[in-house]
Amino acid sequence: MLDKIQVYDDREEDPDHKLSDMEVGKIINLKMKSKIKKSTMGKIYAGGGTRGRHELGGILSNFRDTLQISLIGLSNNLNKTGFSSNELYTMGGFNRSGGSEVWDGTFGNSYNNGIESVSSAGLNINNNYGERLKLNLSYFYTNTVRDNNANTVGMQTLAKTILHSESTNISRREENKHALNGLIEWVPDTIIRVRYDPHMDFVPQYNTTSSAGNSGNTEGKLTKSFGNTSGKVFNNTFSHNFSYYRRLKRPGDSFTLTHNLSLSENGSDDFNYNNVTSYVSSIKSYIQDRYGENDRANNSGGISETYNRQITKKLNGEFLVNTRYMTATDQGFIYDRSSSGLYDSLSINLSKNLQRNTFIQNLRPLFSYQFSDRFTIRIGLDGELQYVVNKFSNDKSLDMGKRYYKFFPIFRLNARYFSIDYSERLQQPNIDQMVPIERKYSDFYRTIGNPGLVPSKVHSLSVNFSKYDYNHQLNVNFYTGYNLTENNVVQKTTKDGTTGAQTQSYVNEGSGANAYFGGNRVSNLKRPSNGKLV
Template identity: 30%
Template structure:
């Protein structure tokens, strides 16, 4: 209760801080020529008279109205209004106790004339200028600490949101890349530029639509178009080097070390990096890899991240593990340049190696009428992965209307793992059904060779555009799996042993071709044609061998467990539509899509199955102001691994069969999206939803006997799912104090048939997760971040044979950062996860507490000494729970646990401040 009272008192004090009544200035901006057209998104800057430091500013709304709150009483202010293509308006305004709310009424702005004698007062540069298609921020209007980097500057800009993983949004739209002086900077990666470039070298920040993304997907709605940030450097900054070197050690022989450096001069940029550690951490954060490592400019074709710190770009693992204990290392380089003919050339090479030890407990609770089958598994896996990535990108702006992009890539990945497990099944009364001891020794490769090309052509006639391209890839993936197991059945007493080698060669070839064309018929009507096709050629060759007792070699072929299947064919999708502008804010785009798929599945036993399907279906898009709706349909062919008519018996208690008679699934999709950022009230809110309706989708028909499950994939209809959510947040700003509050929720619903022992039922599984967050920043000296969420998980079944399932998970995270005294930074975070699933040996209250103390040395705090302690309470494990079919699957895995680490980091930010200077670590 005492803690609750203190928390409420603190919240009320913060609320009162922002609720105090102060002065305000309001007005309406109007075009002086016709006295009717209001000027939206114009910048209203406020300075104290006699002071060149910006006090605050606002943007006018879509009706030209602006209101500036929280002004001090008894102060004279200088008001400066700037709007694109209009002259500057200046006025001194006094905010007094007698008249705290000043209403300037209607302010008329005249269009700007080209006056060669015009004088520009640099001290009054507006903080924000909104042009037709560009938002431009004046960096000097947003004060940062001397050691601040670009990320610190971006956090102060209105409408800019930076997530914990470093991804950036501007007014709700994702940022696809970052440019420096109009050139892609190390792949346009958001992390390299934002976390390494000093804020004090930036003159302007410009935000524009990603026109290349729009050309590649002409149907992309305005609310979905990614944004590009262009950092305009001060004139003196033209060459330099930046990066960091670090090394650390701790108890239990733990270590970490690495370096990442970037060198640039005008249009040429080079980056190198290397790292090694055994503390389950990536060598660098994603921002470092993209920003300094140059992966954004070279192209990030695939990305995967997890909350545990693990991430991959283009299939390359940069270290880090969500669970288990890992030792990892890696290195590589990235080269980017711009030729005199305007061709951007990027090349990269990177390798990564990781060794991981995973200990995992899994409990699967499956309802079967009045009985249950409870499966407990104890697994230990030791694995080693080695990946190489070779990539390049050529981006040629042939002329002002034509652009060609070519991207080759090679990814080589080998993975070797040895896994031992002990599994046992019991029924509802606790009676032992069976036991299994299993060993899997697997050596596999997942390689990929890819070539992407794209040609975009705009025409002089506004709105006419053409785009054509292809994506061709081949992925040879051989796998050798040595499998030994011993199982015992108790209800029907028997024992069995397996000692086999599964040699599986998977070769997939896919060629994706696409073209689209847009033709304006009138000012309100556009015709659009979008055609794409896939050429498919896949093969899955499986040969299984038993060990020969006479020579101990795996040379006895098992015909019943050996089979090859070749899948060849093509599918096409043609979409014709008309985009009609009903009003200024309302667009509709009805259309018709024609889908055709032709497949030939040929098996080594002589079977030959041909499949041809086609359908025509309406499509529809609607956009009204901030709301958009999209409806479409498509075919999806079954993966070739589902077609192979042999059993996968590597887990003797979970045998998976194939089905050569599977047919392609037809899926209809519906999405809605709504986003709004109000610059006047500093409120963000969004609503989104996605639905899929599937005919002939693939589900598993399961048969259980003596605890052994046999799974057969079949086609089924009546499958649909929906996920969506809503979020709202508001910023409160007063002087040097910022408070951001947010609430939201997400929901997921899945409806699918469940078939166990020939008992059919529809399963409805849904998840609901409300959440809230608060972030308080007191002049960058103290930061407090708090978040809380609860996930409600439920399943409901039509047949009483399946018992309804439910569990709840609550998660809370608290972070405190104190930068005081000047050279000392204290940070700590505490995360709590509470689950209602009560299982013996499983941690239901996971408490993770980390803390660190950093001391800053040298000019601009280049040298940092950090003492950190991970998992202070020694209670951190990884736990995951989900409902699948008629089961709750609960797993818990090991983690590194408590340790201390002392790390020294040297940040290199050596930027030449003189034109023509050579103060760099590298010369081109």
């Protein structure tokens, strides 16, 4: 069936070999025998269990020389994809197309809470026209239903009393995703490589939630509430990435031009009903019946040029110029239900019309020195200009525009089995946290924005280890990281012990840190002559 197996590094996005072997993916090229080049192969499975659990699916791939057409379908309610990543990359053909569908939730397992039921079907088409042109086109439809039941018990000690609360929340989210992806890769000769990959997603979504809860303090009951919400959501996105790579005449020198564009539009129509019974004299019981209409857009585009210079046999220089422009809008209108039964009473205080425009310019010289084939150090300095304009309403007197000039060090060490990375970046606060007004959602809850928030500075350190022992068929991977955030944006909540009412605001306060780690060890089982697995 197989004539030859080739395993090599995937250097399509790293033509100058700046990354170590363990940092790039591996491509397994299965050379079929001539009779198999025109064949069909696949896999089907099905299973069932208690509490209505089920799974079924199949992959069917048809080969005609370099043309591969793969049909893929699955259905399960087990919070899983139904296929291994290896099956999707090889039999499904995603190793030839980039494979974003493997991890973006197209086949389920989007790592959300609750029970996820997914049904997905589509096709993936790959074809090579000689050695110069590669094309891919894929379409998948995915229906995902997520059911989540949550019970929460809380207790908070204040200066003069203790607040306690209980709540129940039952929610369902259903979305129908249409994903259309493509890839064009043209390599006219050994000098030039051109790559273009567009992506389009159309995702209508329907949400329902019902909730109930109560709160109290050491003196007795404070509130009892129940409510429900329903909403219709849309999320449409288009993005593309373009790259042009050219190897220059001088050995080791190259020029790379990249362009990216992302257009995203989403919105919702929501109905919210809340019935709150108050047991304190200072706040009356009330019923809220509201309709919300929200429209959001996030658009960005950028272009970068990279010149790579081989200064000496061991010393390499890289100079990058990167320009990005981003605009984000968030418009929302809240209507209360009037005595006429219509949602026609506009709440000015809760409605919003926000916009943020961001311009970013980067200049980054980077030098790498190769001490040996297995040991390289890269050091650089990233000079960044950010110009951010925040618009909080139609009143231009409230507009805020600020410039930020920063220099961030870059350090990277690549060794035979491990790598160490250090970088820094500037993180802007959310514009919704900066709105210079107080929003009163009810007598029990209000928020206050802080236009004086400043950006946070994030320091990131990561370590990766990977080793494959061919003789023992053993693969070991380990990764860890640490992030330190200066001028951390903190959500500050003040609670009234006598009523349970809370006020939420935002401040820059101190530093925050988080760490993560993980790893795996994979070995193949061997069957010796005695028939026992070891």
